[in-house]
Each structure stands twice: as C-alpha cells, then as structure tokens.
Amino acid sequence: MASVQPSSPPLPSGERVGVRGAYHPDIKPRPRAGLEPLLRRLLGPDYRLGFLFVAPIVVLVLALVAYPFCYAVYLSMTRKYVGMPPVWVGLENYIRLTYDGFFQRAVVNSFTFTFASVAIKTVLGMGMALVLTSKIRFRSFWTGVLLIPWVAPTVVSALNFLWIYDYSLGVLNYLLVHVFGVLSHGVGWLSEPGTAMASVIGVNVWRGFPFFGISFLAGMKAIPGELYEAAAVDGATVLQRFRYVTLPGIRNIVMIVLLLSTIWTFNDFAIIYILTKGGPGGATMVLPVLTYEIAFGAQRLGEAIAVALYMLPALAFVIIVLSNYMRKGRTR
Amino acid sequence: MIVRKGRSTVQIERTQSALSYAILITFLLFVVFPFYWMIVTSFKGETQMRSVVSMFWPSPFVAENYEHLLNKTEFVSWFKNSVIVSVSSTFLATAVGTLGAYALARLKFLGRAFMASTVLITYLVPPSILFIPLYAQIRNLGMADSLTGLIAAYPSFTVPFVTWLLMGYFESIPVELEESAMIDGATRFGAFRRVILPLAAPGLLASALYAFTQAWNEFLYALVFITNVRLRTLPVGLSTFITGDVYGWGYLMAGAVLTTLPVIAAYIYLQKYMVEGLTAGSVKG
Numbered sequence: 001m002a003s004v005q006p007s008s009p010p011l012p013s014g015e016r017v018g019v020r021g022a023y024h025p026d027i028k029p030r031p032r033a034g035l036e037p038l039l040r041r042l043l044g045p046d047y048r049l050g051f052l053f054v055a056p057i058v059v060l061v062l063a064l065v066a067y068p069f070c071y072a073v074y075l076s077m078t079r080k081y082v083g084m085p086p087v088w089v090g091l092e093n094y095i096r097l098t099y100d101g102f103f104q105r106a107v108v109n110s111f112t113f114t115f116a117s118v119a120i121k122t123v124l125g126m127g128m129a130l131v132l133t134s135k136i137r138f139r140s141f142w143t144g145v146l147l148i149p150w151v152a153p154t155v156v157s158a159l160n161f162l163w164i165y166d167y168s169l170g171v172l173n174y175l176l177v178h179v180f181g182v183l184s185h186g187v188g189w190l191s192e193p194g195t196a197m198a199s200v201i202g203v204n205v206w207r208g209f210p211f212f213g214i215s216f217l218a219g220m221k222a223i224p225g226e227l228y229e230a231a232a233v234d235g236a237t238v239l240q241r242f243r244y245v246t247l248p249g250i251r252n253i254v255m256i257v258l259l260l261s262t263i264w265t266f267n268d269f270a271i272i273y274i275l276t277k278g279g280p281g282g283a284t285m286v287l288p289v290l291t292y293e294i295a296f297g298a299q300r301l302g303e304a305i306a307v308a309l310y311m312l313p314a315l316a317f318v319i320i321v322l323s324n325y326m327r328k329g330r331t332r
Numbered sequence: 333m334i335v336r337k338g339r340s341t342v343q344i345e346r347t348q349s350a351l352s353y354a355i356l357i358t359f360l361l362f363v364v365f366p367f368y369w370m371i372v373t374s375f376k377g378e379t380q381m382r383s384v385v386s387m388f389w390p391s392p393f394v395a396e397n398y399e400h401l402l403n404k405t406e407f408v409s410w411f412k413n414s415v416i417v418s419v420s421s422t423f424l425a426t427a428v429g430t431l432g433a434y435a436l437a438r439l440k441f442l443g444r445a446f447m448a449s450t451v452l453i454t455y456l457v458p459p460s461i462l463f464i465p466l467y468a469q470i471r472n473l474g475m476a477d478s479l480t481g482l483i484a485a486y487p488s489f490t491v492p493f494v495t496w497l498l499m500g501y502f503e504s505i506p507v508e509l510e511e512s513a514m515i516d517g518a519t520r521f522g523a524f525r526r527v528i529l530p531l532a533a534p535g536l537l538a539s540a541l542y543a544f545t546q547a548w549n550e551f552l553y554a555l556v557f558i559t560n561v562r563l564r565t566l567p568v569g570l571s572t573f574i575t576g577d578v579y580g581w582g583y584l585m586a587g588a589v590l591t592t593l594p595v596i597a598a599y600i601y602l603q604k605y606m607v608e609g610l611t612a613g614s615v616k617g
Binding site: 042043044045046047049050051052053054056057058060061064065067068069071072075124127128131134135136140142144145146147148149151152153154155156157159160161162163164166169171174206210238260263264266267269270273274287288291292295296301304305308309312315319322323326327 | 345348349352353355356359360362363364366367369370373381384387428429431432434435436438439440441442443444447448449450451452453454456457458459460461462463464465466468469484485487488491492495520521545548549551552556566567568570571574581584585588591592595596599600603604
C-alpha cells in the first residue's frame with residue numbers, strides 16, 4: 001500500500017497498518033509528530049472518532065447497568081430495609097432462600113412457566129412460519145396482522161385477558177358455556193390453582209409466538225430455493241423436505257430465538273403481576289413477581305435482590321451461549 | 333424445466349392450500365379476538381355489560397366509557413407523561429445508539445470487540461434483576477417520583493437494543509461506499525454523515541420505532557419509580573383501573589384502546605421497515 005506513512009516506525013510484521021486491509025484510506029500527509037503514529041498503532045487507526053462515538057454508550061452502560069448490577073450483588077449480601085443502612089450478612093439471604101418452601105415453589109413455577117411457554121411458542125411459531133411460506137394471497141398483510149400482539153403493549157394484552165378470563169362476565173366462559181356448550185358452568189380461570197398457571201402461560205404464548213414465527217420465517221426465506229428443488233427432484237416428501245432442508249437451514253435462528261425467549265419469559269413480570277399477582281395461594285408465583293413483592297410489599301431489599309440474583313449463574317450461562325450464537329449469526 | 337402437473341399433484345396442492353388457509357384463519361382468530369373484544373367492550377354501556385345481551389356487538393353504541401376516561405380519570409396526564417418519556421428516550425437512544433453502532437461496526441480502535449460484546453450482553457440482562465438497584469440509584473440522585481428518573485433509566489434497555497440493531501445495518505452497507513467518499517476528499521465523519529446515515533435511514537427509523545415501543549410499553553420501572561398518581565405512565569395508570577367493578581371494564585378497555593392506538597398506527601404505517609428491521613438486525617443467524 002503506497003499510502004503507508006513513510007515516517008512511521010518500521011512494523012515488525014508489516015501488518016499493523018495498511019498492508020492487510022485498505023481500511024483507512026483516510027490517511028493524508030500530515031505533520032509527523034512522534035506521538036500520533038504511536039497512538040494510532042496502540043489504540044487503532046480510528047481511535048479518535050471511535051472513542052468519541054462510543055463514549056456515551058460506555059457512560060450509560062457503566063451508570064445504568066454495570067454499577068447497579070454490582071450494587072445489587074452487594075445488597076443481596078446484606079440485610080437491608082427501605083430507608084435503613086445495609087448490614088453485611090454474607091450469603092445468609094441465599095442460604096435462607098434455599099430452604100424456604102415458598103421460594104422453592106416460585107423457582108419450580110418459574111421453570112414450568114418458562115419451559116411450557118417457550119415450547120408452545122416454538123410449535124405455534126413454526127406453524128405460523130410454515131403457513132406464511134406456503135402459497136397464500138396477501139402474505140405480507142397477514143404477516144403484519146399476526147405480528148400485532150408482539151407490538152401491542154404487554155400491559156394492555158394482560159388487561160384484555162384479565163377481562164376475557166373474568167369468572168362471571170368474561171367472554172371465555174360465555175363462549176364455552178353458552179355458545180359451544182362445552183362446559184355446564186364457568187371456570188374461575190385465574191382464581192383456581194388448577195387453571196391459573198395454564199391461563200397465564202396462554203397469555204405469554206399469545207403475546208410471544210409471533211416473534212418466533214417472524215424469526216423462523218426470515219430464516220426459511222434465506223434458504224436457497226434450489227435446495228428444495230433438488231430435494232423434490234430426488235423424490236423427498238413434504239415432511240422429508242422439512243426435516244432435511246428447512247430445519248437444518250434455520251437451526252441457528254431457532255437456537256437464538258429459543259434462548260432469547262427463555263430469558264425474556266423467565267423474567268416476565270407484567271403478565272403475571274397483572275393477571276394473578278402470583279396467586280391463588282402462590283400457584284403462579286414466579287421469581288420476578290416474588291422479587292417485587294419482597295422488595296416493595298415486605299420492604300426487605302436485600303432478600304428481594306437475592307431472589308432476583310439466585311438464578312444468576314444459570315442466566316449468565318444462557319446469556320454467554322446466546323451472545324455467541326448472535327455474534328456468529330452476524331459475522332457469517 | 334417444464335413439469336406437467338398431473339391431476340393428483342393439482343389435488344395435493346389444493347389440499348395443501350386449503351390446509352394453509354384453515355391454519356391461517358385459526359391463527360388470525362386467536363390473534364385478533366382479544367383486540368376485537370377490547371374494542372367492542374369499550375363501546376358497550378353499563379346496562380348492556382350487566383345484562384349479557386348482544387354479547388359480541390355494542391347495542392346501543394355508546395361513548396360514555398371514553399367520556400368517563402377523559403373527564404373523570406387522570407388518563408390525559410398519563411398519556412402526556414407517556415409521550416414525554418417515550419419521545420425523549422427514543423431521541424436519546426437513537427442518537428447515542430447510532431454513533432456507537434457506527435463506531436462498533438466500522439472503526440478500528442482498541443476495545444472495539446470488547447464493547448460490541450458488552451452491548452450485546454447488556455441488551456440481554458433482564459430488567460427484573462436491575463430494577464431495585466436502579467431505583468435506589470435514581471432515588472439517591474433525587475429523581476425518584478419524576479419523569480426525569482424514567483427518562484434517565486430507560487436507556488438501560490433502549491440503547492443496547494438500538495445499538496445492536498444498527499450495528500447489523502451498518503455492517504450490511506458496503507464499506508467501499510465510504511472509502512470512495514474518502515478518496516474523493518471526505519473526512520471519516522463527513523463520509524458517515526453524507527453517505528452512511530442516508531443509507532441507514534430505514535434502519536434508523538425501525539430502531540427508533542422499536543425504542544419508542546419499548547419505552548411506551550415499559551411497566552416495571554414505571555411502577556416502581558413513580559408514586560405520584562399524576563406522574564404515572566399509561567401502562568401503570570391503566571393497571572390501577574382494575575377494581576373488580578363491572579363498570580370499570582368499560583373505561584379500562586377504552587383506555588386500553590387509546591394506549592394501543594399510537595403503537596399500532598406507527599406499526600401499520602411503517603410495518604415494512606419494522607418487520608425487516610427486526611429480522612435483519614436483532615436476530616440474524
């Protein structure tokens with residue numbers, strides 16, 4: 001590369017500046033202070049603009065995520081009541097929670113809620129994507145309509161379902177009893193322990209499956225049509241084409257969406273808070289709602305954060321695996 | 333290649349498309365019904381609600397729920413609060429996110445890869461583990477119970493999301509465009525402003541809309557940070573309408589309609605960009 005500055009110090013490998021990529025054709029002849037080339041070598045050719053542009057993000061991430069996170073870890077090891085100074089207690093909160101029956105139940109509920117929701121969303125999302133790739137008219141219009149639950153405010157959706165599930169005047173009981181005649185009398189969908197969990201899962205599924213569908217659809221569209229033609233020529237059935245062409249083609253997207261949704265669902269607060277507040281009798285109590293209740297109901301902040309952070313190792317694992325998938329998807 | 337379709341192939345295709353439409357209609361009913369029900373309820377009068385007559389259509393059509401909502405509740409202030417908070421945090425997130433995403437996607441400097449990973453990880457950290465310490469921090473800064481507190485806190489999720497989305501956009505713009513602009517004498521910044529930004533406009537629009545939607549829909553922080561009734565945002569305000577009274581459902585659903593309207597309107601208008609943005613930027617695998 002002719003544009004490499006003549007006065008810059010000799011580069012041992014010849015790779016640091018220029019040679020490998022023409023990634024900074026902006027080098028112009030400029031007075032050669034000794035410092036600038038050195039800084040460019042140490043901090044990268046675009047360090048000035050780069051640092052300037054990234055600085056706001058660094059500040060925000062430190063102030064709004066890193067610091068609060070560290071503070072949370074610290075608080076979880078204290079006994080802290082609202083308005084009082086924290087008292088260091090080490091791992092006491094975590095140990096006590098481990099043997100707390102109500103907390104154990106919330107952990108089980110959180111996993112039930114998450115796995116059931118994610119599983120159903122995967123199936124429905126796959127169905128949605130397959131329907132939208134088949135030969136139908138006005139496809140992009142239907143795609144848009146089916147994505148609406150994902151865009152609408154979660155709280156609005158939760159309130160809609162609270163009204164739909166209502167025992168005496170809710171439309172679900174009306175449909176099942178008076179229109180279809182499936183049931184002889186209404187069900188207290190959210191007030192009976194047997195149906196409450198399924199009911200809140202239903203709302204999470206309703207809101208979340210379009211995201212699965214639209215992502216799977218994007219993956220399917222990226223599969224080259226020749227693969228399907230080749231499979232058809234070889235006599236593959238519809239199912240075989242799905243199994244050996246579609247599924248391998250969208251594997252990465254499926255992994256990303258599953259993990260992403262696992263994190264979101266596990267930490268879903270609004271739906272359960274609005275529909276049941278964890279009731280009846282703790283039947284739908286999940287960790288985020290329990291965190292909120294202990295923090296702002298019982299005012300025990302240290303213990304509340306311990307509830308929130310209890311699953312941190314698992315969460316960290318999922319986040320690391322997921323971020324690797326997402327980066328891989330980008331740099332393909 | 334010309335393939336002559338036999339009778340059976342045509343039949344199979346017909347069955348398949350009938351099946352497709354059947355499944356599609358089931359999905360549509362499932363998705364649309366709650367919205368339909370919300371709208372119908374919002375136009376029903378109190379007597380009709382109590383008597384279970386004409387369940388699926390308002391008879392008579394009344395506007396009393398909307399009148400009650402606008403005149404006798406704090407709904408209008410909540411709407412204003414939501415607009416203020418969402419618009420400010422959208423501008424903040426888009427400005428910060430655009431600059432950062434460009435740097436992380438294009439520029440070479442020390443710590444770039446590390447920051448790119450940090451942004452992604454930050455995007456994945458759920459609010460449910462941050463809301464208590466953030467609340468403590470906002471309160472220490474004297475911003476508890478104010479819209480400023482929310483505007484200050486919302487970048488914790490909007491900025492990483494916008495940055496991640498736009499990084500994908502910038503990476504998809506051919507680097508040669510910038511290089512040729514710079515060969516023609518533009519500076520790095522000039523090339524960014526005159527060449528890259530216009531090309532990334534659809535991406536900017538999509539990510540701004542997503543930031544707006546996220547802020548508009550946010551519930552947990554707004555619930556925790558704000559205690560003053562007049563300073564609530566729409567989602568929190570609406571959730572306080574749950575009274576158990578029959579009549580409450582009428583104006584609650586009216587509020588739900590008006591809260592959904594802005595995001596859905598924006599979405600319908602810009603659907604193409606938003607769907608593309610979501611699938612091109614946030615999850616591309």
